[in-house]
Amino acid sequence: MSYLGIDLGTSEVKLVLTDEDSNVIASTSARLRVDNPHPLWSEQAPQSWWNATLDAIAALRTQAPQAFQALRGIGLSGQMHGATLLDRNGNVLxxxxxxxxMRAHAECVELEALVPDAVAITGNRAMPGFTAPKLLWLSKYEPAVYRAIDKVLLPKDFLGWKLTGExxxxxxxxAGTLWLDVARRDWSERMLGATGLDRSHMPRLVEGSAVAGQLRDELRREWGISGPVVVAGGAGDNAASAVGIGVIRAGDAFLSLGSSGVLFAATAHHAPNAQQGVHAFCHCLPGQWHQMSVILSAAASLHWLSGVTARPVAELVSGAERLSAGQQAQAPLFLPYLNGERTPHNDAAAKGVLFGMTPAHESAHLAYAVMEGVAFAMADGYAALQAAGTTLESAAFVGGGSRSAFWGVLCATALGIPLRRHAGAEVGAALGAARLGRLARTGEDAASVCIPPEVLEWYRPDAARQAQLQRRLAQYRRLYRSLADEFIAFSQS
Structure with missing residues (x-):
């Protein structure tokens, strides 16, 4: 038997095919395009997700035809919060x-006014990236679309519908929609009603390791699969990454530097800290929850710098690594708020800032500033988790940024906890999805399936740099506080 994990990211769809022991047999990916029709807007065509998935499946079948024929379970992972809207005929609106x-920032205020105890229900402050405020925005600015809505799906669940018809x-x-009562693990009629919706507009809910449906017969025949295939409920991208890296017990954690940055901590109960922008969500396994601190521009900040300096990311990182401690101390400070910020500020108006530039600064100083600024933002996130009662002994280090040992040590030193890099971390969410497909098919105990991959390397806090980083972290925090009002004024000008 084999199992397929499909991870629908923002920039690509990634697929992994595993054997019955969760060893990766083959993997592939297909690129996606993001459209930005207006400043702060970010959109994708749902059909492009399905087309990319079909292309990736065709490539996977070519790589491992016999293993794909033995497919028995599929798990889905995906970018969270996206509002995917269908009419009653199944047409994308x-x-x-x-x-x-970030367009729905005003609607966040409106939503919390409509439901004064929204935070108590959802465990989270309303943020523009979440799904519910987007629907309030649509009701005002695209009323014809809003009136035609029959179903609101999240991105991976759109793929699930295409696969199963359900x-x-x-x-x-x-949990990332603001329509879920997170402690009760059920839709909240009050939160739905505040956006003019009810349960009929929502998909039914299952646990991530449970069966959501069966692969449609026509797809099974077209793909040459020899037997029935279950499709699991799956997980949001970070919860799937947690399953892939073995973060399933209270106290387990990972730090991810992808386009965004995430510090994810598994918890045994619902433990919110909404005031500081901590996401308190359900885990994808029954009876478990998790906390997340989130920054919106982690590795994306380094790619931004690569674009404006016309230097490859690898060259920038190499330059930053060669700086002495004294040169690092003289580098500018960077606030990585290129797309606003979530934890701990929940500030859609926040902007990216390079502070302290002089003619002596070169691209290496800027690269160091960006990497350090992202590490500081993650340290702010950990402080918010600590305020919610979570203390970590260590964390897995995943995402594209985990390829840099220098960045790993920088983050470990800023947070004050060791980080560990695991084998296969680059396919974590897709692997986690495949594991959920396996659990849905076999009914095995999650603890026996969701084990951590081999540890390849540890990144421990650098005691020699701790004092210097703490001084710069204090400056970084003062800089945001001094500019917070200016960010708002700049956004309104």
Whole structure:
């Protein structure tokens, strides 16, 4: 038997095929395009997700035809929060509004006014990236689209519908909509009603490791699969990454530097800290929850610098690594708020800042500033988790940024906890999805399946740099506080 994990990211769809022991047999990916029709808007065509998935499946079948024929379970992972809208005939009404779209900031205030105890229900402050405020925005500015809505799906659940013909979601992804009562793991009629919706507009809910449906017979025949295939509920991208890296017990954690930055901590109960922008969501496994601190521009900040300096990311990182401690101390400070910020500020108006520039600064200083600024933002996130009662002994280090040992040590030193890099971390969410497909098919105990991959390297806090980084972190925090009002004024000008 084999199992397929499909991870629908923002920039690509990634697929992994595993054997019955969760060893990766083959993997592939297909690129996606993001459209930005207006400043702070971010959209994708849902059909492009399906087309990319079909292309990737064709490539995977070519790589491992016999293993694919033995497919018995599929798990889905995906970018969270995206509003994917269908009419009663199953037609997509408009491009999906994505997680990093900031247009609905005013509607966040409106939503919390409509439901004064919204934070108590959802465990989270309303943020523009979440799904519910997007629907309030649509009701005002695209009323014809809004009136035609029959189903609101999250991105991975759109793929699930295409695969099974059923409208199904699961707890970890649904928790990011602001329509879920997170402690009760069920839709909240009050939160739905505040956006003019009810349960009929929502997919039914299952746990991520449960069966959501069966692969449609026509797809099974077309792909040459020899037997029935279950499709699991799946998970939001970070919960799936947690399953892939073995973060399933209270106290387990990972730090991810992808386009966004995430510090994810598994918890045994619902433990919110909404005031500081901590996401308190359901985990994708029954009876478990998690906390997340989130920054919107982690590795994306380094790619931004690569674009404006016309230097490859690898060259920038190499330059930063060669700086002495004294040169690092003289580098500018960078606030990585290129797309606003979530934890701990919940500030859609925040902007990226390079502070302290002089003619002596070169691209290496800027690269160091960006990497350090992202590490400081993650340290702010950990402080918010600590305020919610979470203390970590260590964390897995995943995402594209985990390829840099220098960045790993920088983050470990800023947070004050060791980080560990695991084998296969680059396919974590897709591997986690495949594991959920396996659990849905076999009913095995999650602890026996969701084990951590081999540890390749540890990145420990650098005691020699601790004092210098703490001084610069204090400056970094003062800089945001001094500019917070200016960010708002700049956005309104």
């Amino acid at each position: 408009r491009p999906a509004i994505l997680w990093n779209d 409208f199904v979601s699961e707890m970890s992804d649904a």
